Amino acid sequence: MIVEYSPIGVVRSPFSEKEGTPIQPSRADGARGTVEVFPEFAEGLSDLDGFSHIILLCHLHRSSGWRLKVVPFLDTEPRGIFATRAPCRPNPIGLSVVNLLAVDGNVLSIENVDLLDGTPVLDIKPFVGEFDARTEIRTGWLEAARLRRDRADDRFSG
Ligand SMILES: C[S@@+](CC[C@H](N)C(=O)[O-])C[C@H]1O[C@@H](n2cnc3c(N)ncnc32)[C@H](O)[C@@H]1O
Numbered sequence: 001m002i003v004e005y006s007p008i009g010v011v012r013s014p015f016s017e018k019e020g021t022p023i024q025p026s027r028a029d030g031a032r033g034t035v036e037v038f039p040e041f042a043e044g045l046s047d048l049d050g051f052s053h054i055i056l057l058c059h060l061h062r063s064s065g066w067r068l069k070v071v072p073f074l075d076t077e078p079r080g081i082f083a084t085r086a087p088c089r090p091n092p093i094g095l096s097v098v099n100l101l102a103v104d105g106n107v108l109s110i111e112n113v114d115l116l117d118g119t120p121v122l123d124i125k126p127f128v129g130e131f132d133a134r135t136e137i138r139t140g141w142l143e144a145a146r147l148r149r150d151r152a153d154d155r156f157s158g
Pocket of ligand 1: 017018019020021022023024025059060061062063085086087093094095096097114115116118119120151152
């Protein structure tokens with residue numbers, strides 16, 4: 001089965017190269033951008049302005065191929081791709097929780113963006129603590145990972 005989606009909008013960000021882009025919103029140091037929602041979907045943004053954070057589901061359009069084992073940005077050991085947030089996935093879907101600063105017509109102003117300029121947006125959902133936050137969690141290999149990298153290097157660029 002082939003699943004096809006069409007983007008509902010596009011991310012505008014200060015980042016044009018994978019290398020040097022923040023590896024996650026939590027490490028983006030306030031980097032700002034926008035989501036330009038295509039006009040035919042703008043009505044769907046009503047009531048979103050009351051939320052402080054949104055979930056962006058994106059097509060990581062500049063992923064180059066996929067691998068089932070990768071050395072993540074924060075580790076030195078190969079890990080299964082589905083135990084990581086690496087971009088070179090069989091279906092290169094990105095999930096970024098970003099701060100929503102403002103809604104102006106069809107344009108969302110966002111903060112803590114870890115996506116390249118031009119990234120196609122597949123969906124937008126409000127982040128809801130009750131639904132999405134957890135207090136008792138285990139984080140597997142990340143608990144022992146010692147690297148403190150904030151920006152991507154070129155490991156997934158080839
Ligand atoms: C580790 S991924 C995390 C993305 C998302 N927060 C997630 O967890 O799914 C973030 C990195 O992917 C790369 N990246 C960002 N936008 C991309 C795009 N549109 N296509 C390919 N790679 C992208 C950049 O190198 C960035 O540092």
